[in-house]
Amino acid sequence: MKTEGNKIWKGLSGISFVLTTVFLGLGLDKMFNYNSGEYYPYEYHNAYVGGDAYNYIINGNYATGFFVLGSMFALMGIGFITLYYLSKIVDGQSKALAGLQAGSKAEQPICTDSQDAGLTATEEMNGLEGEH
Known part of the structure; x- marks a missing residue:
């Protein structure tokens, strides 16, 4: 299940960088790309009103908005990559901890008092307390 979570972060990162x-x-x-359509053929590209200065101002504002959106998605992509590696x-x-807990549960030392400090759980269960 954890690997599916890792794939999600990786996919979201890729989508963010594409955006x-x-x-x-x-x-x-x-x-x-600005064409005011003054010359034949009259093709308008990024022209909204009659004056060139106004169109440049409008296009500058649009470009700023698009650059801010691009920067935001780039930062989100970096964040998703970071989450991918952290996960x-x-x-x-967690796998290493689960392996340690499963493999050495019976061999953990039990310290009840200073005399029994060297006993393990298996020795105590077998009744070998006095045979050190």
């Missing part, structure tokens, strides 16, 4: 490139591309399109570390530690 980053999409929004950065849209922002660059708003900045560099791998936690998963490895």
Whole structure:
């Protein structure tokens, strides 16, 4: 089940970085592709009102918004990568802890008083307290 969680973080990171490139591309399109349609053929691209200055201001605001969105998704992608590696570390530690608990449960030392400090659980259950 933990590996499915790891795959989710990895997938969300990939989606975030794809969205980053999409929004950065849209922002660059708003900045560099402007055609006011003054010349034949009259094709408008990123032109909204009649004046060039107003269109540049509008496109600058759009580009800023797209760059902010791209930066946000880039930071989210980095965060998801961090969560992916942290979940791998936690998963490895929990497996190691489970292996230690399962493999050495009966051999853990029991310290009831200073005289019995060297006894293990198996020796105490077998009644070998006095035979050190």
